[in-house]
Amino acid sequence: MRRCTPARPGPPARPKRYRPPLDRGRAADLNGDQRLPRSTGGTVRERQAAQDARRAREFEAFVAGAAGRLLHAATLLTAETPDDNPYARRLLTGALAHTYASWHRLRGEDPYAATRQDLAGRFARAAVRHHRTHGGVLASLGPQERLILVLRYYEGVAEEQAAAQLGLPVERVRTVCYRAAAGLLRPSSGTRAWEAVR
Secondary structure: OOOOOOOOOOOOOOOOOOOOOOOOOOEOOOOOOEEHHHHHHHOHHHHHHHHHHHHHHHHHHHHHHHHHHHHHHHHHHHHHOOOOHHHHHHHHHHHHHHHHOHHHHHHOOOOOHHHHHHHHHHHHHHHOOOOOOOOOOOOOOOOOOOOHHHHHHHOOOOHHHEEEEHHOOOHHHHHHHHHHHHHHOOOOOHHHHHHOOO
């Protein structure tokens, strides 16, 4: 005698969707919109080359507009003079190379903010090794003071954003910024340093 066991309950079967046959000349997507003919798409290599060319053009336009300000920020961070700033140029080159490599992931984000954040991170990591100053306008400050002062006053980053970017409490950023600004306003340092950051 054969016993019937009830079937185990499972997910209900989905009904199959009707898909009209595709016209080989023009492919239609599920919404009924018409796409370009397949023959104009080119090979994968051609499409990749076109995307790379577009990315290069967009990046070159970004660098043409932002490189001067980013170089000035890097020069302030490294405390080098504007005429002789090889360390600042190396930092900026590394940050721009990282931005170019991740350009396709920056859709919808500000590439300037991403480059500035990478530049600040590179400086913060390298400041432990390169602690010497080069006679720039912010040479009297320490690396962390320069970094916070440049982010807050030159770049206009809010205290909360600077604290999050550097991994510090907001109160620490506020205190370091206040002490660094007070140190620049002392008569011994002159107003030249303060004007360079403003």
